[in-house]
Amino acid sequence: MARRQARFTAQDLADDPRWQDHSSDLWNKTLGDVPRALLTSAVRCFAANGFHATTTRDICEGVNLTAGALYVHFPSKELVLFEIIRAGHQRVLAYIRDLAAPASASSADQLRTIISRYTEWHARHHVAARVCQYELAGLTPQHYDEVLEIRHETNRVFRRVVARGVADGSFKQIDVKRVTRAMLSLSIDLGRWYRLEGSDSPEQLGEFYADLALAMVSHDAPVRGAVPALDGDAAARVRP
Amino acid sequence: MARRQARFTAQDLADDPRWQDHSSDLWNKTLGDVPRALLTSAVRCFAANGFHATTTRDICEGVNLTAGALYVHFPSKELVLFEIIRAGHQRVLAYIRDLAAPASASSADQLRTIISRYTEWHARHHVAARVCQYELAGLTPQHYDEVLEIRHETNRVFRRVVARGVADGSFKQIDVKRVTRAMLSLSIDLGRWYRLEGSDSPEQLGEFYADLALAMVSHDAPVRGAVPALDGDAAARVRP
């Protein structure tokens, strides 16, 4: 019996609209053309078949090289995975950090912007995002921890935006952690089902999910999930 | 270099609260004790390390058997995966079908019930749910198609509930497919992060996500995502 059965070859994937996205933007520009092409091939293979079902031959075939060529550019298959996941996490963190910076904007506008852009990013890079979210088990413990640290920092950025709105009374009293998690959950899950060829553009989805996020925190929306009695005078607050 | 490195052994996982859930409820009761125990061990290994990173030896070690014993009960490793994924999908479909049946309930109550229960199910069976959602690539094409058919039927059940509320005016005019997808997205994503030991009980999350679902369809909620101009007199409708 065959030990593994990658359902799709790199050649198949290169032509399949299911696995098209903008992940080739992500690679460090100090890298040469060949390693960048290898990452682009690898990200598709990992996304479609999984890290462990992908062979180094699969990755190399995607750029018309033979198996050994990979090791001139990367020391191991795991490091190819790490490079992809690290790049994805760092890029998205840098992206949303910039968006969260202008504290002059209203809390609502800030939330709308950061959620819509985060969503758009995940839609546009949905193939890489899929690997970033669902192939973490392929990393070594050290690399996994390194990625986790970036994830925590990303969560902190979002929680700060939500907490600010709660603090200044723009948002109602809610469990910041729980509500933030639900907001991010929607965007992250895009990696599972989104396709660029589908009927929702990244921008449309970004708008839609930003609307949802605002509904989760809006005073007059029928969404609960509030902290029962942490702040007694919260009910007395009015929207500015 | 080692070919694979499953980060956690079956023994580790059995004691790890991260991988505790109620998935042992799922297996067909016509099966014997040993195959059911094997499925329970396998679902944890697949969830923690991935299908391809899990060896048949890993699965068997989880129930103190040696490698060969698996093949008395299952013809292949892939069929162990299929059994898990099929059981998970069939159970959840049967569950929500029953809930969607009483057409006497109001559209809003029906939606609240089906979403909260679907969410609770995914929380309580989050380890199996993780395998059901993220290990589909390990299936043979035939088994994959079989599972996809159940998924489509599940989606249809939810879309029918949402569409009914739109048709009878309980819900506002929305893109049924898009909004339903967002509702399910939240519950499905639980497999990625949820833990029974965490601060959210399945029931609490079920309530919270049902609130969110209702906010997505409620007339007076500030959530858009509506179909622009499909039904001209929709704006004239009032909630019954």
Next chain:
DNA sequence: GTCTATATCCCGATAGAC
């Protein structure tokens, strides 16, 4: 830098004793 060839390892599945 890329190729071919290969070292080394270990997995899925089977055979046969008990």
Next chain:
DNA sequence: GTCTATCGGGATATAGAC
């Protein structure tokens, strides 16, 4: 039904020619 032992195959990674 479970064990031990093993077959066959294919994986990662390396060596050395070009």
